[in-house]
Amino acid sequence: MAALTFYTNPMSRGQIARWMLEEVGQPYEQVVLDYGTTMKAPEYLAVNPMGKVPAIKHGDVVVTEAAAICAYLADAFPDAGLAPPxxxxxxxxxxxxxxxxxxxxxxxxxxxxxxxxxxxxxxxxxxxxxxxxxxxxxxxxxxxxxxxxxxxxxxxxxxxxxxxxxxxxxxxxxxxxxxxxxxxxxxxxxxxxxxxxxxxxxxxxxxxx
Structure with a gap:
């Protein structure tokens, strides 16, 4: 199974993606970023050039924007039953x-x-x-x-x-x-x-x- 990495800050819309991840029930690694420092560092800008959270990396796939993350995770893990047919x-x-x-x-x-x-x-x-x-x-x-x-x-x-x-x-x-x-x-x-x-x-x- 592809590794799942979650980039977030707890005082952000990352809370939406975290909830979705918990609904999916799959293991994930969290990377907590700080505003103005690690969120704007080259390492994270390579993930999301906007320098904002949340973002996820699933194998080689990067998804940003909380709504898109919710939709992606529902499709990536269909056994969780989080999307209609x-x-x-x-x-x-x-x-x-x-x-x-x-x-x-x-x-x-x-x-x-x-x-x-x-x-x-x-x-x-x-x-x-x-x-x-x-x-x-x-x-x-x-x-x-x-x-x-x-x-x-x-x-x-x-x-x-x-x-x-x-x-x-x-x-x-x-x-x-x-x-x-x-x-x-x-x-x-x-x-x-x-x-x-x-x-x-x-x-x-x-x-x-």
């Missing part, structure tokens, strides 16, 4: 990349005070912040369903991370549908394992100053 992936791709595109862009733009003005909304991929978040709310699963159908998938890892962080950092209001979805995700053993690993790493980094 190929012919049933409409909702899977739709919500995975809706969260990675419009939702991520809208939340970031609002956090930075740079939302598109109403008369320019048609030029922004998210349209308006309200439209993106309202559409995300409408996608929230009910009952025993998940974001892309009856089974938990990689789309839930990525969409769920956006919702979980939205609740944590108050980047959008804690609507009941978001809170219910986040609560279900937080109960998953893989989520809890990943969170424990990153929390410990953060505590160690803070102790070192």
């Amino acid at each position: 190929t012919g049933e992936r409409g909702a899977y791709y739709r919500w995975l990349f809706f969260a990675a595109g419009p939702v991520e862009s809208a939340v970031t733009a609002k956090s930075l005070g740079g939302l598109a003005p109403p008369d320019k909304a048609m030029m922004a991929g998210y349209g308006s912040f309200e439209a993106a978040i309202d559409n995300l709310e409408r996608a929230m699963p009910t009952g025993d369903a998940w974001i892309a159908g009856p089974n938990f998938s990689a789309a839930d890892v990525y969409v769920g991370s956006q919702v979980d962080w939205g609740m944590m950092f108050k980047s959008f209001e804690p609507r009941p549908a978001f809170e219910a979805y986040a609560k279900r995700l937080q109960a998953r053993p893989a989520y809890q394992r990943a969170k424990a690993i990153d929390t410990k790493l953060i505590e160690e980094m803070q102790a070192k100053g």
